[in-house]
Amino acid sequence: VVGGVKLPMMTSTGKPSAPAFDEFYRAHRIDAVRWAVALVGDRAVAEELAQDALAAVGARLPSLDNPTGYLRRTVVNRCASWHRSHARERRRMHRVAAGEPTSYTQATSEMLGALATLPYKQRAAVTLRFWADWTDEQIGEALGCAPTTVRVLVHRAVATLKVEIEP
Amino acid sequence: MIDVHDPVIDRLRSALDEVAAGADLHEDGLIPLRTATSTAPRRWLGAVAAIMLVAAGATVALVVRSADEPVGSDDVPTQSAAPTATEAAAVTEVPSTGAVDTVLSTEVSVSVASGVPWFSVSIGGLTSGDLVHRQLDDRVEQLTQSWVAGNGETRMLLRATIAQGLQPGVEGDYTVEDLNVDDGTAYFLQPNDNGAPMDFGFELRWFHADGTAWLFRSQGMSRDELVTAALGAVPGSGVPIVLADPAFSSVAIGIDQPESYTQALADPNGQTQVQLSVMRDGEPFDNLVSAANVVDVTVAGAQAYSGQLANGSIVTVWDAGGGWWGQLYIGASLARAADGIIESVQAVAMTGA
Numbered sequence: 001v002v003g004g005v006k007l008p009m010m011t012s013t014g015k016p017s018a019p020a021f022d023e024f025y026r027a028h029r030i031d032a033v034r035w036a037v038a039l040v041g042d043r044a045v046a047e048e049l050a051q052d053a054l055a056a057v058g059a060r061l062p063s064l065d066n067p068t069g070y071l072r073r074t075v076v077n078r079c080a081s082w083h084r085s086h087a088r089e090r091r092r093m094h095r096v097a098a099g100e101p102t103s104y105t106q107a108t109s110e111m112l113g114a115l116a117t118l119p120y121k122q123r124a125a126v127t128l129r130f131w132a133d134w135t136d137e138q139i140g141e142a143l144g145c146a147p148t149t150v151r152v153l154v155h156r157a158v159a160t161l162k163v164e165i166e167p
Numbered sequence: 168m169i170d171v172h173d174p175v176i177d178r179l180r181s182a183l184d185e186v187a188a189g190a191d192l193h194e195d196g197l198i199p200l201r202t203a204t205s206t207a208p209r210r211w212l213g214a215v216a217a218i219m220l221v222a223a224g225a226t227v228a229l230v231v232r233s234a235d236e237p238v239g240s241d242d243v244p245t246q247s248a249a250p251t252a253t254e255a256a257a258v259t260e261v262p263s264t265g266a267v268d269t270v271l272s273t274e275v276s277v278s279v280a281s282g283v284p285w286f287s288v289s290i291g292g293l294t295s296g297d298l299v300h301r302q303l304d305d306r307v308e309q310l311t312q313s314w315v316a317g318n319g320e321t322r323m324l325l326r327a328t329i330a331q332g333l334q335p336g337v338e339g340d341y342t343v344e345d346l347n348v349d350d351g352t353a354y355f356l357q358p359n360d361n362g363a364p365m366d367f368g369f370e371l372r373w374f375h376a377d378g379t380a381w382l383f384r385s386q387g388m389s390r391d392e393l394v395t396a397a398l399g400a401v402p403g404s405g406v407p408i409v410l411a412d413p414a415f416s417s418v419a420i421g422i423d424q425p426e427s428y429t430q431a432l433a434d435p436n437g438q439t440q441v442q443l444s445v446m447r448d449g450e451p452f453d454n455l456v457s458a459a460n461v462v463d464v465t466v467a468g469a470q471a472y473s474g475q476l477a478n479g480s481i482v483t484v485w486d487a488g489g490g491w492w493g494q495l496y497i498g499a500s501l502a503r504a505a506d507g508i509i510e511s512v513q514a515v516a517m518t519g520a
Contacts, residue, residue, distance in 0.1 A: 037187045046187075052478060077340055077360065081477075084339035084358070104185055111182035119338055130176050131183045154169065161175045 021058045024067060029054060031132075032075055038127035039079035041112045049078045069141060072134070076124055076142040083120050114164035118157050125150050126157035279428050279445070284487040286467060288443055288495065289511040290504075293432040296439075301427050310407045310422060313452040314415040319463070324386040324472070325396060325415065326456045329407045335374035348398060351375040355394055367459050371397040381408065386456040386474070419492065421447055441508065442496040451484040451494035458482065466493065467514045473505075481505045 032054055036046035053074040057067060064070050104112065115123050121143055128134040128142075129150070136147035143150070169176070279285045279298070310329040317323055335352040337343050342364040346353040356370040371383040371393055383397045399411035406420055427446040431439040444451070455461060458474025464483060465471060471485035471493075479499030487493040495512060497505050 034187055038183055041183075041186055043186055080340040081358070081360070084341075104182075107178060108182040108185045111178050112186070115179075115182075120340075127179065127183065130171065131180050158169055158173065158175060161179065165175055165178060 021061060024058060024061055025054055028068065028071055032071060035072070035075045035128065035132050036079055038132050039076065039124055040082060041115055045082065049082055050075060053078050069138075072138060072142045076128075079124075080120050110165055111161075114161050117164060118160055121145070122153045122157035122160070125153035126161070129154050282489060283428065284445055284489060284491050284493070285428065285515045286443060286445070286487075286493060286512050287515050288432070288441065288508060288513075290432060290441060290501070290508055293434055293440055296431040296433060299429045301429070310420070311453075312407050312417060313419040314410060315418050316412070316414040316416065321387075322461060323388045323392060323396075323415070324452065324456050324461060325388065325393075325410075326384045326452050327397075327400075327408055328382040330380045330382060331378055333374065333380040335372075335380075337372065341370075346371075346373075346394065346398065348373065351377075353398065355390060357390070368457060369393050373397060384453075384456045386458060386461055418486070419452060421490075440498045440501055442494075443512075444494045444496070445487055445491045446494060447490055447492070451482070451492045454482045454494065454496075455484050464509055466495065466509060466512050469493075471509075473509065475502070483509055 029050065032050035033043075033047055036050045036053070037043055040046050040049065053071060056078075057064070057071045057074055060070070061067055115127070118126070124143060125139055128139050129136070134142075136150040139150045140147045143153075145153075279300075309331075312327045312329070314325040315322065316325075337354055337356060339356075340359045341356040342359055344355040344357075346355055351374045353371065353373040356372065357364040358368050358370070359365065367386070369385050369388060369390055371385075373381045373383070375381070381397070381400065383393065385393045388396070396410055396412055396415065400408050401411070403409040406417060410417075427444055429442060429444040432441040432443070433439050454476070455472055455474050457476055459477070461472050461474040463470065464473040466483060466485045469485045469487070471483050473481060473483040475481050479502055481497040481502050483495040483497070485493045493512075495509065497508055501508065
């Protein structure tokens with residue numbers, strides 16, 4: 001107990017060997033960060049979320065039949081949780097930052113703003129499909145929906161982006 | 168069929184390429200977290216990033232430089248996060264956009280304003296950053312209200328945001344239960360983690376027929392306890408919401424996103440590890456209700472609540488007096504030292520600006 005709060009404890013049960021974990025980590029970290037960038041649109045946050053997801057997957061590595069698929073789901077879910085938990089903070093950011101210069105080009109800022117208007121599943125579907133190059137099946141598995149639903153999500157997302165983004 | 172070379176798709180790719188361009192994408196860039204064999208520096212702090220989004224990205228209306236020098240060894244905490252009142256102030260103008268939600272703050276200060284409580288915290292090896300004063304305009308968009316019931320293991324925390332104009336519905340990764348209410352629509356929300364419903368952090372959203380939405384977040388409450396408390400609530404005359412259960416004491420009422428002062432403490436790599444804040448109107452409760460468990464601690468002689476967030480970081484909240492609430496955020500890498508860090512917090516007498 002630290003600070004009056006119980007700390008998470010690592011147990012030996014199910015814990016992967018360090019070499020296996022490191023190998024998995026190094027093989028998938030770049031992809032995980034890219035996926036998270038697509039889902040949150042902020043590279044610093046993406047790096048942290050990817051890091052957390054990799055650690056979570058690594059802890060269960062020996063028991064997973066498809067660790068890459070599990071990592072996809074974990075990244076998608078962690079990013080969804082981030083959107084949910086920090087929706088208010090993001091709204092606050094958008095308000096106070098209105099009109100202020102950003103570190104991105106205007107075109108990128110506009111696209112990030114447009115992506116922020118999409119429901120999370122639409123955002124995930126369109127960015128993972130066209131930027132991260134996931135298949136509809138992979139997206140559907142991560143989002144918990146059918147590939148046909150993914151195609152609907154993508155279609156709606158693109159339609160919204162076309163409206164939001166000036167040609 | 169969507170054309171993969173549609174201009175909007177090209178712009179999407181270009182935008183995300185630009186965002187990712189600054190990311191650390193080298194294979195050896197980061198070291199895995201939580202590996203027992205790893206001795207390399209750890210980079211982490213998802214929640215710090217979230218909180219720092221507010222402090223760093225937003226509203227730097229007043230910036231006061233504080234001590235930048237590195238501090239003593241890890242073994243001998245020597246650092247004080249309290250800003251000095253004699254150092255020169257630098258002011259960042261917030262551009263006027265004509266938007267309704269721009270930040271309004273024009274006064275220059277070298278410390279927190281008169282009457283605002285402030286604190287110091289001693290942590291060896293960390294460098295205190297700028298004191299950031301954030302103040303939105305006076306427009307009240309959403310009210311908030313926080314309650315506490317019970318104590319110890321039976322303590323329950325409840326936080327409500329009262330909003331207008333929201334459409335009934337749920338976005339996010341929740342297991343959702345429709346609730347039977349006579350007035351409008353209500354949902355009980357159980358957050359999911361990797362597809363499995365979590366057993367804490369329950370929420371309830373009640374969209375009333377008149378367009379008012381009550382968004383409840385809870386800590387330490389079961390599904391039935393939350394449903395009973397929230398659906399038994401009625402609009403108050405002097406307060407936004409009155410709960411039927413007298414066990415709940417309303418501890419803070421205010422506006423969403425109130426005024427705050429924040430100071431971050433960073434490690435030699437520039438990563439924020441600790442953040443000390445005072446905020447008006449019980450705003451820190453918004454973080455506390457995200458904790459899996461909350462226990463009593465003492466901060467600068469005041470009763471405080473301390474909880475651990477999902478990423479291992481620790482948030483501690485206390486009533487600082489005068490309508491202000493203190494918040495100490497300790498990143499996961501320092502969680503094991505949290506006892507000492509919390510005990511080191513001291514009230515600072517500030518002359519004010």
